[in-house]
Amino acid sequence: MLLRTPIDKKVLINLKAGEDILITGTIYTARDSAHKLLTQLISEGKQLPFELEGSIIYYAGPAPTKPGEIVGSIGPTTSYRMDPYTPDILNEGAAILIGKGSRSNFVKAALLKNKAIYCAALGGAGALLASKVKSISVVAFPELGPEAIYKLEVEDFPVIVVNDLEGNDIYENH
Amino acid sequence: MRNIKFEDLVKAIRDSVIEINCVPSPEQLKKYDLGIENEEITLSKQVLLSLKENALIAKDRMIPICQDTGTAVFFLEYGTNINIEGGFIYDAIYEGVRLGYQEGFLRKSIVGNPITRRNTGNNLPPIIHTKLVDGDSLNMVILAKGAGSENMSSLKMMVPSDGIEGIKKFVLESVRKAGPNPCPPITVGIGVGSNFEGVALLAKKALVKELFENTDDDLIKEIEVDLKMKLNKLNIGPQGFGGKTSVFDVCVLMEPCHIASMPVAININCHVIRHKKIVF
Numbered sequence: 043m044l045l046r047t048p049i050d051k052k053v054l055i056n057l058k059a060g061e062d063i064l065i066t067g068t069i070y071t072a073r074d075s076a077h078k079l080l081t082q083l084i085s086e087g088k089q090l091p092f093e094l095e096g097s098i099i100y101y102a103g104p105a106p107t108k109p110g111e112i113v114g115s116i117g118p119t120t121s122y123r124m125d126p127y128t129p130d131i132l133n134e135g136a137a138i139l140i141g142k143g144s145r146s147n148f149v150k151a152a153l154l155k156n157k158a159i160y161c162a163a164l165g166g167a168g169a170l171l172a173s174k175v176k177s178i179s180v181v182a183f184p185e186l187g188p189e190a191i192y193k194l195e196v197e198d199f200p201v202i203v204v205n206d207l208e209g210n211d212i213y214e215n216h
Numbered sequence: 217m218r219n220i221k222f223e224d225l226v227k228a229i230r231d232s233v234i235e236i237n238c239v240p241s242p243e244q245l246k247k248y249d250l251g252i253e254n255e256e257i258t259l260s261k262q263v264l265l266s267l268k269e270n271a272l273i274a275k276d277r278m279i280p281i282c283q284d285t286g287t288a289v290f291f292l293e294y295g296t297n298i299n300i301e302g303g304f305i306y307d308a309i310y311e312g313v314r315l316g317y318q319e320g321f322l323r324k325s326i327v328g329n330p331i332t333r334r335n336t337g338n339n340l341p342p343i344i345h346t347k348l349v350d351g352d353s354l355n356m357v358i359l360a361k362g363a364g365s366e367n368m369s370s371l372k373m374m375v376p377s378d379g380i381e382g383i384k385k386f387v388l389e390s391v392r393k394a395g396p397n398p399c400p401p402i403t404v405g406i407g408v409g410s411n412f413e414g415v416a417l418l419a420k421k422a423l424v425k426e427l428f429e430n431t432d433d434d435l436i437k438e439i440e441v442d443l444k445m446k447l448n449k450l451n452i453g454p455q456g457f458g459g460k461t462s463v464f465d466v467c468v469l470m471e472p473c474h475i476a477s478m479p480v481a482i483n484i485n486c487h488v489i490r491h492k493k494i495v496f
Contacts, residue, residue, distance in 0.1 A: 105285060105323040
């Protein structure tokens with residue numbers, strides 16, 4: 043299945059746990075510290091550094107870019123650390139979350155409630171995934187270094203659906 | 217006394233941290249191949265093929281195999297008849313790590329304080345374990361240790377009556393609970409014995425024990441073989457999507473302990489072990 047951003051959440055109903063997706067378009071990285079800061083901004087009712095509605099968020103912190111390369115290695119980090127912040131992010135309209143590893147039950151419930159899905163990218167395949175990234179720029183929190191929010195333009199970025207809109211979970215249903 | 221130049225140490229350490237992060241060892245590639253051959257499920261086989269492809273891309277372009285280029289961990293065996301010309305051994309390690317992570321475009325993943333969490337910007341400090349030995353040898357094992365798998369590690373102060381079955385049960389339960397999180401197929405380092413702080417170090421050293429002199433007895437071999445077989449029946453599989461390859465290796469180290477204790481520690485590594493031994 044090919045997906046192109048911006049994501050219309052209505053298409054997500056067709057995606058099943060275990061299915062391969064190739065994403066083309068814009069995705070945003072955010073990991074531990076960025077999640078903490080984003081949810082602080084949400085609770086204070088302040089402007090967010092990017093539009094969360096329909097967005098794709100990738101739990102990743104890239105390695106520095108080598109001269110002559112577009113981006114450094116950029117695989118997923120383990121998702122459960124983002125769990126405490128995830129319901130707030132989903133309430134703001136995020137459509138697809140990408141990371142690796144299993145989520146808490148309250149996150150799975152928040153995904154279903156907000157009609158969003160969670161996908162896994164291949165952990166420990168940062169060099170391969172970097173070859174799918176066409177550009178990278180810092181959007182917010184540059185002081186966080188690898189934990190800053192980066193905007194990525196990707197082409198055929200491969201992920202696997204973990205939690206679909208029927209409540210299936212690839213990690214439990216194999 | 218044998219003299220070793222400070223600059224030679226720095227250069228060897230710099231080069232090694234870049235190499236272990238970007239160049240997969242032949243043994244690593246063999247592990248992927250074996251898994252690809254054994255897996256029957258298409259998705260599990262495809263995952264292993266992609267992980268191998270990733271390692272080869274990294275080598276070809278000299279970029280990190282994984283963006284988490286880890287905490288730099290050192291096991292030193294330091295001969296008391298060694299003289300470092302022009303500086304102190306730990307300064308050489310710090311400088312080698314700093315240069316390697318900077319010039320190799322490796323990610324700086326260390327924060328200076330666990331609560332306030334400001335990145336140190338140079339991947340310092342490393343973690344250094346030093347063992348003094350008699351003579352003029354200097355051996356150094358370097359491990360770039362990722363945190364996704366480190367977070368899935370655990371330690372339990374077990375008691376003598378728990379016995380070998382208790383140890384195996386603890387390992388099976390820990391790996392089952394870790395599931396997809398530590399990027400399987402994993403390597404499981406297990407320490408048994410010593411005391412509270414000693415057993416954690418044993419478990420970490422177990423991950424790289426192939427780089428030390430082999431001290432395995434029949435009991436250790438039996439535990440490793442049996443646990444590997446049982447762990448691979450948990451159907452976690454590559455990346456947790458199911459399959460026969462949940463662990464690549466199980467490595468056990470044991471040490472004497474107190475009559476009241478049987479400490480057990482489990483240190484988990486992801487599918488790619490990034491390590492090297494340097495002999496000066």
